Amino acid sequence: xxxxxxxxxxxxxxxxxxxxxxxxxxxxxxxxxxxxxxxxxxxxxxxxxxxxxxxxxxxxxxxxxxxxxxxxxxxxxxxxxxxxxxxxxxxxxxxxxxxxxxxxxxxxxxxxxxxxxxxxxxxxxxxxxxxxxxxxxxxxxxxxxxxxxxxxxxxxxxxxxxxxxxxxxxxxxxxxxxxxxxxxxxxxxxxxxxxxxxxxxxxxxxxxxxxxxxxxxxxxxxxxxxxxxxxxxxxxxxxxxxxxxxxxxxxxxxxxxxxxxxxxxxxxxxxxxxxxxxxxxxxxxxxxxxxxxxxxxxxxxxxxxxxxxxxxxxxxxxxxxxxxxxxxxxxxxxxxxxxxxxxxxxxxxxxxxxxxxxxxxxxxxxxxxxxxxxxxxxxxxxxxxxxxxxxxxxxxxxxxxxxxxxxxxxxxxxxxxxxxxxxxxxxxxxxxxxxxxxxxxxxxxxxxxxxxxxxxxxxxxxxxxxxxxxxxxxxxxxxxxxxxxxxxxxxxxxxxxxxxxxxxx
DNA sequence: AAAAAAC
Numbered sequence: 037x038x039x040x041x042x043x044x045x046x047x048x049x050x051x052x053x054x055x056x057x058x059x060x061x062x063x064x065x066x067x068x069x070x071x072x073x074x075x076x077x078x079x080x081x082x083x084x085x086x087x088x089x090x091x092x093x094x095x096x097x098x099x100x101x102x103x104x105x106x107x108x109x110x111x112x113x114x115x116x117x118x119x120x121x122x123x124x125x126x127x128x129x130x131x132x133x134x135x136x137x138x139x140x141x142x143x144x145x146x147x148x149x150x151x152x153x154x155x156x157x158x159x160x161x162x163x164x165x166x167x168x169x170x171x172x173x174x175x176x177x178x179x180x181x182x183x184x185x186x187x188x189x190x191x192x193x194x195x196x197x198x199x200x201x202x203x204x205x206x207x208x209x210x211x212x213x214x215x216x217x218x219x220x221x222x223x224x225x226x227x228x229x230x231x232x233x234x235x236x237x238x239x240x241x242x243x244x245x246x247x248x249x250x251x252x253x254x255x256x257x258x259x260x261x262x263x264x265x266x267x268x269x270x271x272x273x274x275x276x277x278x279x280x281x282x283x284x285x286x287x288x289x290x291x292x293x294x295x296x297x298x299x300x301x302x303x304x305x306x307x308x309x310x311x312x313x314x315x316x317x318x319x320x321x322x323x324x325x326x327x328x329x330x331x332x333x334x335x336x337x338x339x340x341x342x343x344x345x346x347x348x349x350x351x352x353x354x355x356x357x358x359x360x361x362x363x364x365x366x367x368x369x370x371x372x373x374x375x376x377x378x379x380x381x382x383x384x385x386x387x388x389x390x391x392x393x394x395x396x397x398x399x400x401x402x403x404x405x406x407x408x409x410x411x412x413x414x415x416x417x418x419x420x421x422x423x424x425x426x427x428x429x430x431x432x433x434x435x436x437x438x439x440x441x442x443x444x445x446x447x448x449x450x451x452x453x454x455x456x457x458x459x460x461x462x463x464x465x466x467x468x469x470x471x472x473x474x475x476x477x478x479x480x481x482x483x484x485x486x487x488x489x490x491x492x493x494x495x496x497x498x499x500x501x502x503x504x505x506x507x508x509x510x511x512x513x514x515x516x517x518x519x520x521x522x523x524x525x526x527x528x529x530x531x532x533x534x535x536x537x538x539x540x541x
Numbered sequence: 542a543a544a545a546a547a548c
Contacts, residue, residue, distance in 0.1 A: 211545060239547070248548095264547040290545085297546075392543065415545060441544055464543050478544095 117349050118162060123173055123339040128165045131156050137164055139195055142229035147191075150225045157184040157489075159343070160191075166341045167192040167318065172281075174317040174340035176288070176332055180350060181322045181484025182491075186222055186448070189284045189318050194227045196282045196316070197257045202233070204275060207308075208260040208284040209301065211291060213238045213419065214426055215446040219286060220260045227258075237261025237269060239419060248272050263291075263300035270307060277308045280315050287445045288319035289328045289477065292335060295464070305335070322350065322484060323477040348516040350480055355455075355487040355495060356537035357519045359508055362500040367524065368458060369402055375530045376456060376496060377408065377436070383494075383539040384453035385429070388438045389482050391459035396438050399458060403438075412438035445481045450488045453539055457482060457497045460507045474507045476514050492538035496522070 122128060131137050133155050134147050147153045156164060159179035166175050167188065179185050193206035210216040220236040227234070235256035245251075248268060254275045259266070269275035283305070290296040308315050317336050324332065324344070333342070362368045372388070380386060390396050393414040400412035411434045413425045429437045430449060437443075441461065461478035486493025497519065499508050512519050522529040534540035 213546085262546060268547060295543095300546080444544090462543080472542095475543095 117345060118158065118179070119344045119346075120162060120341070121344075122166070122341045126169075126171065126173070128162075128169070128341075130161045131164055132161065137168055137191075137195075139191075140230065142231070143191070143194055143227070145229045146194075146226045150228050151187075153187070157187070159183050159185060160188050163188045163343060164191060167316075168195055172196075172314075172316045174319075174336035176319045176324070176336060176340060176342040176344075178321060178324050178344045180345065181481065182448070182488040184489065185320045185322070186219060186286075186446075187226070189286065189320055190219065190223045190226055192318060193258050193282055193284065194223065194230060194232055197232050199230060199232055199257070201279065202255050202257065203279040204254055204256060204259050204277070205279050206258040206282045206284070207266070207275075207277075207280055208258070208286060209263055209266060209291060209297075209304065210260065210286045211262070211297060211445060212442055213262055213422060214443060215286060216261045217423070217426075218446065218448060223258060223260065232257050234258040234260065237265040237275070239265055241419060248274065263297050263304070266304060267300060270304065278311045280308055280312055282316045282318065283308055284318045284320065287321050288332060289321045289324045290445065292319070292332050293328050302335070323480055325477060347476075347514065350515065354490055355483055355493040356533065357483065357495045357497070357517065358522045358533050359497045359499055359519050360522050360524055362498050362524055364500055368498045368500065369399070371496075371498060371524060372456060372458075373403065373406060373408060375525075375527065376454070379527070379530050379534060379540070380454050383534060385432070385434075385449065385451045386436045386454040386456060387443065387452055387482075387485050388436065388456040388458050389444065389461075390438060390440060391462065393440055395459065396440050400438050403436075408436070409434065410436040410438055413442060414440040415442050441478055441482075443485070444478050447485055448488060449485070450491060452486050452488070453491070453493045453537075455482055455486045455493070455495045457495065460497060460499065460504060460511070462507070472503055472507060474511050474514075476511065479511055480515070494534060494537035494539060496533075 129136075134144055134153070139147075159177065163175065163177050163179075166173065177185070177188065179188075189208065193208065197205045208216075208219060210219060216236055216238050220234060223234055233256040235254055235258070237259050238261050249272065251274055253273070254269065259275060266275065270277060285291040285301060291301045292298050305317070317340075319332055319336065329344075333340075360371055362371055376386075388399065388410075390399060393416050396412045396414045400410060403410045411425050411428065413422055417425075425434075425437070428434050432451065438458075444461075457479075461475035461482065463473040463475045483495050486495065497508060499505060508519065520533075522533050531540060
């Protein structure tokens with residue numbers, strides 16, 4: 037069951053000569069920015085430039101592969117809603133237990149004692165053999181919110197690191213500060229007994245940290261951070277990429293989206309590839325829309341593996357979705373305080389999502405003025421304030437957190453049972469069209485803040501005009517779900533909703 | 542007409 041795991045890593049630590057010293061980097065990385073940006077554009081149009089391995093060809097081959105190869109679905113018929121396409125003839129066996137994965141005793145202890153895990157979740161059972169076993173192919177993996185994606189790549193990073201080599205061997209890039217910190221904490225917890233060192237690459241307060249030029253090079257074996265800081269560390273040669281074995285993009289669809297972090301991500305990837313073409317790349321997210329899916333498949337190596345879920349099956353049944361029709365903006369606040377807060381007091385923590393920083397501030401002030409204890413977070417706050425607000429929420433000192441989409445993705449707080457969409461998420465792309473498009477991916481991610489790991493949860497969408505109605509029904513159609521209405525002033529409706537969601541007796 | 546992220 038677990039034969040293949042021993043060869044590659046073990047051999048390289050035991051018998052191969054020590055790795056060569058990092059080659060001298062003559063040019064500052066920042067100097068190349070312009071060339072790189074130009075090359076990047078070309079590769080996206082898939083016309084020329086063999087800087088990576090001819091992208092246009094890859095697409096064709098992948099398409100053929102997908103159609104011809106019967107899905108090598110693993111041994112569990114229940115997994116049929118996850119579509120797995122594996123590359124080549126490598127057989128993978130789904131891991132029924134963590135023991136099946138040939139993990140070190142220290143890592144197993146971390147999983148059982150620190151994380152209190154018993155056995156791999158579905159996505160873990162399928163993806164971990166692909167991540168851990170040679171030939172360590174790249175992987176694009178989609179899985180439901182709260183299904184344990186983080187464990188997949190954190191375990192991947194921890195088990196691929198050679199504990200005896202003090203150099204960065206695993207790098208994980210995340211879209212927000214909060215997610216980078218959270219992932220670092222998970223890694224430290226899971227890896228507690230392994231002795232593997234880690235560093236969180238996010239901006240620090242300039243007052244209590246050395247300027248980058250004076251800092252020592254990073255020796256940590258795993259680095260997790262946000263694009264800007266990682267780019268900076270690489271360009272100042274504080275983060276060496278030559279020993280990296282594994283590169284992870286969390287929320288990969290956002291990290292590679294045109295209006296996301298695509299340029300940064302591609303630049304980092306190219307820099308790593310330049311010194312180190314064998315580095316394994318993992319792309320994880322709950323969402324990959326067709327556009328970005330198409331693009332990311334050209335971003336990774338040709339012989340990658342992939343796991344996808346149908347969009348209809350992404351909306352968790354565990355989280356019940358409702359809509360409340362409010363006559364105007366002001367009545368949204370009434371609905372929140374007079375009904376949702378009133379009834380939702382003992383159902384756990386709540387996140388209220390808003391579209392803009394301004395409305396986060398406004399709503400925060402309104403609710404505080406009315407005597408409610410709420411906090412709010414958005415990207416314009418300084419780092420200290422952001423960290424403090426998240427910590428208070430995690431410690432349970434605050435029950436209600438107002439947030440922009442800074443926390444829409446990945447934020448894992450198991451006590452969150454209620455999500456309120458004060459505004460529905462909108463795509464900003466169609467600049468000159470009059471019709472608004474919902475941001476389906478952000479909607480799904482927001483909903484996913486409740487019902488972590490199969491827990492109960494409810495979402496209330498506050499809608500107040502024709503535009504909202506259309507957005508809401510588009511969302512329903514897209515995911516093939518029905519969002520039932522809770523009448524604005526009906527206590528009974530709210531009660532029934534919370535009962536149906538399993539949050540109220 | 543947005544949010545995120547480096548100075």
